[in-house]
Amino acid sequence: MNVDRSAAAFERAKTVTPGGVNSPVRAFLAVGGTPRFIKSARGAYLTDLDGNEYVDLVCSWGPMLLGHAHPEVLAAVAEAAQHGTSFGAPTQAEVDLAAAIIDRTPIDQVRLVNSGTEATLSAIRLARGFTGRDKIIKFAGCYHGHVDSLLASAGSGVATLGIPGTPGVTAGTTADTIVVAYNDRAAVRQAFATYGDQIACLITEGAPGNMGVIEPGAEDGIGFNRFLSDLCHEHGALFISDEVMTGFRVSKSGQYGLDGVGGDLMTFGKVMGGGFPAAAFGGRADIMAHLAPVGSVYQAGTLSGNPVATAAGLATLRLATADVYETVDKTSEQLRAEVHAALEQAGVPHVISHSGNLFSVFFVAPGVTAVPDYTAAQAQQAQAYTAFFHSMLEDGVYLPPSAFEGWFLSAAHDSTALDRIVAALPRAAQAAARAA
Ligand SMILES: Cc1ncc(COP(=O)(O)O)c(C=O)c1O
Structure with missing residues (x-):
């Protein structure tokens, strides 16, 4: 995946603003690599400066419940x-x-x-x-x-x-x-x-x-x-x-x-x-x-x-009518099941927890079955998340660049978007298994 333009934009950004970003988590510090500079967004998708398209699972950290540019x-x-x-x-x-x-x-x-x-x-x-x-x-x-x-x-x-x-x-x-x-x-x-x-x-x-x-x-x-x-x-x-x-x-x-x-x-x-x-x-x-x-x-x-x-x-x-919530809840349930299946298949210990359609995936140590608090959240195998994240990104899925964040969906995440995410899961799960 070519990210030359994002890389150049990031270098320039770092000269004019601390860390090149206007909110720390955007800098990809926890996962490493080049933060994608976004050119446009529509529905469930983001497009970066190099023209790469991603299914967006950040949704601006929550606001875009209806999808981008509704x-x-x-x-x-x-x-x-x-x-x-x-x-x-x-x-x-x-x-x-x-x-x-x-x-x-x-x-x-x-x-x-x-x-x-x-x-x-x-x-x-x-x-x-x-x-x-x-x-x-x-x-x-x-x-x-x-x-x-x-x-x-x-x-x-x-x-x-x-x-x-x-x-x-x-x-x-x-x-x-x-x-x-x-x-x-x-x-x-x-x-x-x-x-x-x-x-x-x-x-x-x-x-x-x-x-x-x-x-x-x-x-x-x-x-x-x-x-x-x-x-x-x-x-x-x-x-x-x-x-x-x-x-x-x-x-x-x-x-x-x-x-x-x-x-x-x-x-x-x-x-x-x-x-x-x-x-x-x-x-x-x-x-x-x-x-x-x-x-x-x-x-x-x-x-x-x-x-x-x-x-x-x-x-x-x-x-944001009842139909919207029904759709997003259903997509979330399907995606949680797919992520669980892929991680289980690859033998990656994990806990998926959710409130309604908002969820996250904890890459836990073997034997851990619940994450009730911050101490448990901090005990994650962060390197497994990093490997998972980068594999998904390369396959066109934009996850939160931190293991400490939720995954956000929108009503625009239709079956095509879901299929693209699901197709990327097995390779990412294997990457996580190797890193864990
Ligand atoms: C629960 C909660 N409260 C407050 C805030 C702060 O909101 P803002 O980033 O708009 O200042 C956030 C941001 O992520 C949040 O998640």
Whole structure:
């Protein structure tokens, strides 16, 4: 496969931006090789600068639920742009987008922002302002954007690059962050027993997707999110469900649609922006009433509710009907079965876990049958994933360039796209077997 143009673009990029990328995981550092510079995307496919076409299993890290360049989303964007691209004043479309989010979730009110990072940092600030408490609990391996206080033991790029903590984040900033292991009920109970009346909130991903996908475990018929929500309320703390990744993706109503547990505050991004920079946080009306201009917790944004991004988000949510979720769920189930069969055939130990259609494949040590937390996720045979990844890439399938990420599908991944992925699996599984 010729990647000369991508290689040249990468060299040039490195001279003008650190590592040549605008978000670390794009640099292929964990898997090595040349990051593909993308020229265009349509439906389930990406085309790079050298003209190579790939079935895309990253989907912009989640947003492209409908596939790339969906004609109706493009039409909505073009229509909105005709009327001006930013006003710094309210529009009706923002209200429509807020209403569409409220319609699919248990929250009463929404504030639109530009990125998932902004959504979580604003939600944490609001939780602290509302409760008058300082401490927050997060889970090791969960990623909530590059918010200072949430970078302690974070997933995604922080996990991919093995960064233990981030220089530039002061000890004071993370001093109020308590980190516990995911799915570890005893550890969460202990944290509340020790700091109960100082804890403003616990933040968790709807289902973790940034250390690979981890399933919230059930005990005695009680799901992990329900357990967390109940425990927060016993201690007067807020439960924040970060659905930036799972929201409007793993079901019409995100993880809430799967387990019925909403947050007092919730955060959204990715799908709701339809491929544009739009995100949101929202929650109970009495909590949201503490936000400026009604209340005193300040939060603002020049481009918040941007009309073009709002149009893309509205069109995407309108088009993301029950049929879309049914299709993507079915494709995901088929693909998971095919990946399992190929790896089993090649004798590669693996665990595939999923939340709805979002899934990941852990290349585990022999005998490991479950990956419940970050420690287990970190124990992966990363070299097996690397070999698998490169074989798939050479055969025209673009997987996440890190073992710590989910695989994303879209409604545009039809049987032709699926066949192309399936055809590439045996060779990749054998490569993984040799590397394990
Ligand atoms: C669960 C979760 N929260 C927050 C974020 C941050 O979103 P953004 O990258 O838009 O700042 C991400 C990004 O991957 C995420 O997966």
